[in-house]
Amino acid sequence: MTDGGRGRASVARGERIRLFCALQLAPDTLDCLVAWQREHLSAAEADGLLRVVPRGNLHVTLAFLGHRPAGDVAVVAAELRASASAAAPPALRVARVRSTRSVGMVVLEEAGEPHAAALAADLQQRLEQRGVYRREDRPWLPHVTVYRSRERAGIAPPPPNRCSIHVVRSALYRSTPGPGGARYDALDTAALGGT
Numbered sequence: 001m002t003d004g005g006r007g008r009a010s011v012a013r014g015e016r017i018r019l020f021c022a023l024q025l026a027p028d029t030l031d032c033l034v035a036w037q038r039e040h041l042s043a044a045e046a047d048g049l050l051r052v053v054p055r056g057n058l059h060v061t062l063a064f065l066g067h068r069p070a071g072d073v074a075v076v077a078a079e080l081r082a083s084a085s086a087a088a089p090p091a092l093r094v095a096r097v098r099s100t101r102s103v104g105m106v107v108l109e110e111a112g113e114p115h116a117a118a119l120a121a122d123l124q125q126r127l128e129q130r131g132v133y134r135r136e137d138r139p140w141l142p143h144v145t146v147y148r149s150r151e152r153a154g155i156a157p158p159p160p161n162r163c164s165i166h167v168v169r170s171a172l173y174r175s176t177p178g179p180g181g182a183r184y185d186a187l188d189t190a191a192l193g194g195t
Contacts (some may be wrong), residue, residue: 022059026166077188083123084190090116092165115170
């Protein structure tokens with residue numbers, strides 16, 4: 001269900017939903033990553049080794065909150081807007097491709113000042129102080145998950161070095177599991193640096 005045609009999803013107040021905050025990628029960045037997926041991951045997907053993450057689900061996670069009461073959405077959205085308005089737009093670039101047991105990701109690094117890391121740290125601290133988030137034990141790693149697998153896929157694609165990583169906004173997403181993978185719906189978005 002959406003909020004009257006503005007393109008954002010809405011939720012029932014008593015519901016528990018999976019939430020995360022992320023950076024949205026620009027259309028040219030998405031085009032480049034999808035072309036890279038097609039070139040380097042299609043054969044492994046056809047062999048059933050992995051499932052490519054669709055274009056609409058490509059993002060850079062800032063904070064994964066997990067299952068939360070739907071009543072927390074307003075609090076999280078407000079903190080996301082506050083963090084985003086104070087943030088400088090990040091300059092990110094491709095560093096490498098990394099595979100774990102269940103995902104493949106394009107790991108990013110900051111090209112200059114660590115604006116993305118500062119945004120993630122500020123947002124996570126704000127959410128912790130509001131009691132809706134608990135930081136992970138590992139440090140934040142900027143990345144875009146490009147495929148998922150049931151076990152290690154055993155592939156080593158080259159990094160998509162031709163892709164320029166441009167961020168357009170930050171967003172609060174609802175993640176809804178489904179048979180073909182999760183669907184991500186933006187519940188709210190926020191400009192970076194108040195622009």
